[in-house]
Amino acid sequence: MAFTENDIIVALGHVQDPDLKKDLVTLKMISEIRLEENKVHFKVTLTTPACPLKEMIRKDCIAAIHEHISPDMEVDIEMDANVTSHRNSNVNVLPSVKNIICVASGKGGVGKSTVAVNLAVSLARQGAKVGLIDADIYGPSTPTMLGIRGRKPEVRTIKEKHYIIPVEVEGIKVLSIGLLVSEAQPIVWRGPMVTSALRQFVTDCIWGKLDYMIVDMPPGTGDVQLTMIQTVHVTGAIIVTTPQDVALADARKALNMFRLESLNVPVLGIIENMAYFTPEELPENKYYIFGRDGGKRMASEYELPFLGEIPIVQAIREGGDEGKPASLYSGNEMVKNAFDAVARNTAREIAIRNANFEVKPTETAHS
Numbered sequence: 001m002a003f004t005e006n007d008i009i010v011a012l013g014h015v016q017d018p019d020l021k022k023d024l025v026t027l028k029m030i031s032e033i034r035l036e037e038n039k040v041h042f043k044v045t046l047t048t049p050a051c052p053l054k055e056m057i058r059k060d061c062i063a064a065i066h067e068h069i070s071p072d073m074e075v076d077i078e079m080d081a082n083v084t085s086h087r088n089s090n091v092n093v094l095p096s097v098k099n100i101i102c103v104a105s106g107k108g109g110v111g112k113s114t115v116a117v118n119l120a121v122s123l124a125r126q127g128a129k130v131g132l133i134d135a136d137i138y139g140p141s142t143p144t145m146l147g148i149r150g151r152k153p154e155v156r157t158i159k160e161k162h163y164i165i166p167v168e169v170e171g172i173k174v175l176s177i178g179l180l181v182s183e184a185q186p187i188v189w190r191g192p193m194v195t196s197a198l199r200q201f202v203t204d205c206i207w208g209k210l211d212y213m214i215v216d217m218p219p220g221t222g223d224v225q226l227t228m229i230q231t232v233h234v235t236g237a238i239i240v241t242t243p244q245d246v247a248l249a250d251a252r253k254a255l256n257m258f259r260l261e262s263l264n265v266p267v268l269g270i271i272e273n274m275a276y277f278t279p280e281e282l283p284e285n286k287y288y289i290f291g292r293d294g295g296k297r298m299a300s301e302y303e304l305p306f307l308g309e310i311p312i313v314q315a316i317r318e319g320g321d322e323g324k325p326a327s328l329y330s331g332n333e334m335v336k337n338a339f340d341a342v343a344r345n346t347a348r349e350i351a352i353r354n355a356n357f358e359v360k361p362t363e364t365a366h367s
């Protein structure tokens with residue numbers, strides 16, 4: 001019996017995207033259907049290359065063809081991705097960036113920069129176009145963590161206006177104040193200078209097309225945070241915390257800042273860093289040095305997604321100091337898996353957010 005393209009579409013109409021809660025045909029994810037005798041080829045375009053449900057969706061497609069068409073049909077699926085965005089094309093700051101994610105915390109030293117850097121390189125390794133802005137003007141750490149200290153971003157002049165070209169490393173584009181001022185020079189800037197430096201990162205810099213721009217924020221809830229949020233239309237924030245009460249108390253302050261009605265930045269979820277320590281020779285033993293599940297509890301208290309936990313591992317600190325991000329270079333599977341899971345969960349929350357986005361007046365106001 002011969003089947004038509006329409007039969008395939010009807011069959012695939014039974015496959016749901018579990019996150020977006022609609023079928024793949026309605027979501028316009030199916031294309032390039034080609035039928036041969038007993039074989040079908042089609043393309044599934046997901047909302048992110050870092051989709052945690054990729055394999056499940058592929059299996060569901062094969063099962064649907066076998067169930068609704070023929071159990072003998074050979075199924076050849078090409079998995080592709082087109083990252084979604086709700087930053088509509090009217091935004092005049094960074095219009096070619098699909099999603100902007102602020103990595104924030106209330107307390108200092110909880111691992112924001114470590115998470116931001118590893119999140120960025122993990123997303124890039126999974127196939128996304130990624131940029132990283134180091135918004136920590138007074139204490140930039142991304143040049144060290146990515147091994148690019150001393151590299152000077154190129155400046156290009158177009159129609160008598162100067163533009164900064166971000167530095168490329170590990171498949172991501174990076175800009176940090178640490179790359180623009182000499183290291184020996186202490187950064188004693190006044191508030192307005194900081195604000196204008198940050199503005200330049202987004203207005204006078206050629207970023208090109210990006211799926212995700214990760215912003216490594218300084219600790220706390222001050223000027224820099226406000227400038228960033230008020231200058232660009234931010235997709236969402238993720239909060240990094242360690243499990244102990246003093247860190248959680250500050251994380252709540254950061255969370256509440258993003259939720260202020262005047263800012264109204266959605267919080268995409270919480271990451272628990274330094275969740276536990278495991279000695280390499282005794283991987284079964286976990287020591288909850290800073291307490292247990294603090295970040296997880298906070299996520300459920302605020303009804304926010306928990307994006308994952310990162311253990312305390314010496315290789316993470318070493319990778320940071322040596323400019324070799326642990327998720328790429330440590331050779332430690334537990335570390336790599338932990339950062340990859342955080343990246344996939346973040347990408348997933350962004351996709352869900354974009355699918356359910358409704359434009360509210362306040363959300364376009366600062367574009």
Ligand SMILES: Nc1ncnc2c1ncn2[C@@H]1O[C@H](COP(=O)(O)OP(=O)(O)OP(=O)(O)O)[C@@H](O)[C@H]1O
Nearest residue numbers: 108109110111112113114219311312313316317320
């Ligand atoms: N999971 C981890 N295991 C081991 N070391 C870690 C881990 N996370 C972060 N570190 C180390 O802890 C130190 C502080 O981390 P990081 O600089 O990322 O924190 P931060 O929140 O960005 O700090 P700041 O508030 O100063 O910007 C760094 O030396 C980093 O390498």
Ligand SMILES: [Mg+2]
Nearest residue numbers: 112113136141
């Ligand atoms: Mg930092």
